[in-house]
Amino acid sequence: MKHNKIYQKFIPYLLTLIFISAMFYICVRFFYYIISEKYFSEKILALLFLMAELFIITHTIGYFLNLRRVKQSSSPLTAVSLSKFPQVAVILASYKEPLEVINDSLICFYNLSYPNKVLYLLDDTRYDLAWETEENKQLYRDNLHKLCKELGVNIFHAKWHNAKAGILNDFLQFLNGVESQDFKFYPYGKPKVEKEKYLLVFDVDMNVFPDVVEDLVARIETDQKAAFIQTPQYYTNFETNRVARAAGLQQAIFYEYICEGKGLQNTMFCCGTNVLYRIEALHDIGGFEEESVTEDFATSLNLHLKGWNSIYYNRVIAFGMGPEDLGGFFKQQYRWAVGTISVLKKFPFIFFKNYKNFSFNMWWEYFLSCTHYLIGCIIFIFFITPMLFIFFDYPIFFADPIVYFLSYFPYIFLTSIVFFITLRERGYQMVPLLFAVLINTVSFPIFIKATFAGILGIKTKFIVTPKEGYHILPFGYLLPQLLIGLLCVATISWGLARLYYERELILPLGVNIFWTFVNFCMISFFLYFNHAEEVQ
Amino acid sequence: MINLKSYYRLQNFTYISLVLLTCGVTFFVYRHVNISWLYFRQAEDLYSQKRFSEAIEFYKKSLEYKNNMYLGQLRLAESYAANGEFANAIIWYKLYLKDHPSDYKVYLALAKVLTWNQDFKEAEQIYKKLLNET
Numbered sequence: 001m002k003h004n005k006i007y008q009k010f011i012p013y014l015l016t017l018i019f020i021s022a023m024f025y026i027c028v029r030f031f032y033y034i035i036s037e038k039y040f041s042e043k044i045l046a047l048l049f050l051m052a053e054l055f056i057i058t059h060t061i062g063y064f065l066n067l068r069r070v071k072q073s074s075s076p077l078t079a080v081s082l083s084k085f086p087q088v089a090v091i092l093a094s095y096k097e098p099l100e101v102i103n104d105s106l107i108c109f110y111n112l113s114y115p116n117k118v119l120y121l122l123d124d125t126r127y128d129l130a131w132e133t134e135e136n137k138q139l140y141r142d143n144l145h146k147l148c149k150e151l152g153v154n155i156f157h158a159k160w161h162n163a164k165a166g167i168l169n170d171f172l173q174f175l176n177g178v179e180s181q182d183f184k185f186y187p188y189g190k191p192k193v194e195k196e197k198y199l200l201v202f203d204v205d206m207n208v209f210p211d212v213v214e215d216l217v218a219r220i221e222t223d224q225k226a227a228f229i230q231t232p233q234y235y236t237n238f239e240t241n242r243v244a245r246a247a248g249l250q251q252a253i254f255y256e257y258i259c260e261g262k263g264l265q266n267t268m269f270c271c272g273t274n275v276l277y278r279i280e281a282l283h284d285i286g287g288f289e290e291e292s293v294t295e296d297f298a299t300s301l302n303l304h305l306k307g308w309n310s311i312y313y314n315r316v317i318a319f320g321m322g323p324e325d326l327g328g329f330f331k332q333q334y335r336w337a338v339g340t341i342s343v344l345k346k347f348p349f350i351f352f353k354n355y356k357n358f359s360f361n362m363w364w365e366y367f368l369s370c371t372h373y374l375i376g377c378i379i380f381i382f383f384i385t386p387m388l389f390i391f392f393d394y395p396i397f398f399a400d401p402i403v404y405f406l407s408y409f410p411y412i413f414l415t416s417i418v419f420f421i422t423l424r425e426r427g428y429q430m431v432p433l434l435f436a437v438l439i440n441t442v443s444f445p446i447f448i449k450a451t452f453a454g455i456l457g458i459k460t461k462f463i464v465t466p467k468e469g470y471h472i473l474p475f476g477y478l479l480p481q482l483l484i485g486l487l488c489v490a491t492i493s494w495g496l497a498r499l500y501y502e503r504e505l506i507l508p509l510g511v512n513i514f515w516t517f518v519n520f521c522m523i524s525f526f527l528y529f530n531h532a533e534e535v536q
Numbered sequence: 537m538i539n540l541k542s543y544y545r546l547q548n549f550t551y552i553s554l555v556l557l558t559c560g561v562t563f564f565v566y567r568h569v570n571i572s573w574l575y576f577r578q579a580e581d582l583y584s585q586k587r588f589s590e591a592i593e594f595y596k597k598s599l600e601y602k603n604n605m606y607l608g609q610l611r612l613a614e615s616y617a618a619n620g621e622f623a624n625a626i627i628w629y630k631l632y633l634k635d636h637p638s639d640y641k642v643y644l645a646l647a648k649v650l651t652w653n654q655d656f657k658e659a660e661q662i663y664k665k666l667l668n669e670t
Contacts, residue, residue: 046542146643355631380584398541471540472540472543472544472547475547475550482551485551485555486554486555486558489555489558489559490558490559490561490562491560493558493559493563494562497562497563497566497567498566499576501570501577502577524551527547527548527551530544530547531540531544531547533540
């Protein structure tokens with residue numbers, strides 16, 4: 001306890017030291033780059049490497065700025081005492097999901113203690129398409145309706161368009177009294193007594209706690225300009241599944257200090273599930289953004305631009321299932337990355353059109369959010385640059401080794417220590433957190449693909465089709481990871497052969513061999529994650 | 537239906553095999569691409585230790601893989617000369633000078649070796665050529 005107090009006292013100083021060390025390191029790197037007498041053609045790759053480092057440092061600073069805000073914040077999220085309970089539409093969006101999963105989620109809905117709620121299942125299943133058999137389709141629909149009837153959950157179905165954002169917008173119109181031939185409503189639940197004020201959205205595998213609605217409503221009611229209140233996602237299948245655990249920890253890093261920091265600056269964006277929307281705000285911006293595959297992120301930006309606020313509430317309100325294999329994880333990450341990058345593409349235009357609407361901090365936070373998924377290209381640069389040096393002596397780094405060490409070591413030491421200590425404070429251990437970093441590294445080809453798709457506006461369909469019943473991806477789907485792994489091995493072998501036979505450039509070769517070895521170890525984890533089921 | 541565990545093991549085995557294969561292939565390619573140069577470096581080490589007869593063998597091996605390696609030709613000639621094998625030294629000096637006719641230092645070295653080899657007439661011709669041209 002005493003130790004904790006001392007540590008808390010030192011945190012602001014440590015954070016200041018991190019900013020100084022990061023600035024010092026990047027200044028040293030730029031200084032050596034500029035004074036280097038190499039030709040420009042030789043410096044291009046080094047510049048690329050420097051930019052990659054700058055990207056990482058920018059995001060590191062962004063993370064620690066949020067951490068500092070959270071640590072310095074003295075005002076916890078407030079809640080009002082509810083004297084009356086505004087009507088809340090609790091919705092579950094489903095696309096041909098297994099009935100058992102829907103059943104579990106709806107039972108949790110049924111158990112919600114909030115008195116003034118109406119439960120809806122937004123059935124976005126494509127009944128207009130052919131299924132394996134016509135009987136299967138009919139059976140699925142019948143069983144779904146039977147289930148909802150039993151639990152008193154209304155079903156809303158609309159003509160399919162633009163995935164989740166499409167049906168959410170149709171539903172908003174329906175709530176607003178719009179009638180259409182494309183809408184089908186099955187009133188299995190209790191009839192609504194007033195117009196819904198809020199919309200509580202869950203993904204289909206979310207199992208919600210009974211007391212959450214009143215808690216969320218009590219908090220959003222404190223700010224009449226709050227458009228939504230977002231809560232974290234929590235995966236339950238982390239104990240027995242490697243991918244779900246790593247994905248959950250990746251989420252945890254995001255949902256702890258990053259989201260709390262964003263929440264404090266009114267730049268929290270909604271994440272599609274476990275979120276309570278103010279319906280008036282959604283109507284104000286014309287509904288959910290349908291063009292983006294991450295409608296939640298794009299919608300948040302629209303809401304903020306219209307002057308609405310957002311709240312982040314760090315309480316787990318529902319348990320969900322994380323992706324259970326690499327295929328599922330890649331699919332999820334690809335979708336998120338494409339959506340975010342497509343917003344990045346429009347970002348300069350949005351910025352120049354609306355630069356007065358946001359403060360510098362808000363733009364900074366959105367810039368960080370939009371650029372996050374460029375990490376795939378950055379990882380690729382970190383992979384290839386030591387290779388090019390070892391094979392072709394292509395220079396990537398200009399710095400005196402001692403100066404480099406003296407400038408890099410404080411930066412990397414302080415950032416790592418504070419990162420792990422502050423997350424440990426929240427109950428996260430260091431080793432599992434490393435797996436979150438590893439699964440990100442393994443996913444780098446997906447991020448690169450998504451970056452190109454997002455920037456060029458290519459509508460690619462990412463389909464992972466392992467053999468029936470398999471949760472292990474064949475090597476064919478993991479070819480980039482496999483090739484990079486083998487290229488790392490070839491580089492290490494070549495570098496060692498050079499060291500042995502040439503006995504020149506020992507220090508630069510040694511450093512590059514070391515980093516290539518680290519890269520090899522990291523990328524080789526694709527095998528570990530590909531066998532998602534934890535070995536007991 | 538293939539057992540998932542077996543499939544996973546098969547993938548691990550394949551990856552490890554590919555890693556080992558890549559290691560081997562890379563070393564092989566490195567040696568193949570650089571073998572002439574590697575022999576040359578070895579010969580240089582021996583030359584600097586004044587172990588000329590051993591150095592000669594490595595220079596010859598180096599030239600077997602890359603016969604247009606001029607530094608190798610020159611070093612071989614110097615090694616022969618240092619080892620007292622003047623006739624061979626003359627052959628390699630001349631071979632080198634064919635492609636480097638303006639390397640007067642090497643002409644001078646050749647003239648010296650010709651003298652040691654009692655080939656005074658040819659040595660005199662080279663000395664005269666050097667006096668005229670430099």
